[in-house]
Amino acid sequence: MNATKPVNLWTSTDHVRDYLGRADQISHRAEGESALLEFIPRETRRILDLGTGDGRLLALVRSEHPDTEAVAVDFSPAMLDESRKRFAGDSRVRVVEHNMDSSLPALGNFDAVISSFAIHHLVHERKQALYAEIFALLNPGGMFCNLEHVSSPTPRLHEEFLLRIGFTVETEDPSNKLLDLETQLKWLREIGFSDVDCLWKWRELALLVGRK
Ligand SMILES: C[S@@+](CC[C@H](N)C(=O)[O-])C[C@H]1O[C@@H](n2cnc3c(N)ncnc32)[C@H](O)[C@@H]1O
Numbered sequence: 001m002n003a004t005k006p007v008n009l010w011t012s013t014d015h016v017r018d019y020l021g022r023a024d025q026i027s028h029r030a031e032g033e034s035a036l037l038e039f040i041p042r043e044t045r046r047i048l049d050l051g052t053g054d055g056r057l058l059a060l061v062r063s064e065h066p067d068t069e070a071v072a073v074d075f076s077p078a079m080l081d082e083s084r085k086r087f088a089g090d091s092r093v094r095v096v097e098h099n100m101d102s103s104l105p106a107l108g109n110f111d112a113v114i115s116s117f118a119i120h121h122l123v124h125e126r127k128q129a130l131y132a133e134i135f136a137l138l139n140p141g142g143m144f145c146n147l148e149h150v151s152s153p154t155p156r157l158h159e160e161f162l163l164r165i166g167f168t169v170e171t172e173d174p175s176n177k178l179l180d181l182e183t184q185l186k187w188l189r190e191i192g193f194s195d196v197d198c199l200w201k202w203r204e205l206a207l208l209v210g211r212k
Helices: 013-025 029-037 056-064 077-086 124-137 155-164 181-191
Strands: 046-050 069-074 093-097 110-116 138-149 194-202 205-211
Touching (some): 029 056, 029 110, 029 138, 029 194, 029 205, 046 056, 046 124, 056 069, 110 124, 124 138, 124 181, 181 194, 181 205
Parallel strands (some): 046 110
Antiparallel strands (some): 138 205, 194 205
């Protein structure tokens, strides 16, 4: 049988350039990012950023937690170039090339695992498996903070969201594999996370948080 490979355009340089050119203008994103900052424990020493892109979220978190070391994971050559540029000269940030379609490599343990707008590019089965891998590598008390693009409950709400971020159903990123918030919160609870909740939301942008 010839299973069709799920679409993921993030290894394309043009796709990356287009995103980075509009990343700052995404409606309400700064609110979501500052909400995420509230859930990083004060005593955090090691941070993992999954789908780091140009390292924007990791840089923001480390500006509030400078006494930390971090690992930034991505698979896109253009994004890896950008994040390596951003963290050049900072020996406490390691940028790791890895395709999250496969299990995470051995990276050690972390006090905080963060991610923004990345995990929805994985098929649902991998999202769930990745959440379990994240639980396994968190230290007790560690936090998982996922600022994520989730699905809308109706096509109309989806179209309205897209319009507000400058897209239509025809032009939205075919790499997106959106999943509803409730299923993802349920998975996190089943895996063993505590204090699981959606702690910020604007339309399809949501902050999912869980504690080990
Ligand atoms: C919308 S960008 C977000 C980047 C960054 N986190 C931010 O908030 O600006 C999605 C990121 O997920 C990464 N990504 C998508 N699929 C991936 C995969 N299978 N493995 C690793 N990274 C992936 C892309 O390369 C890209 O950097």
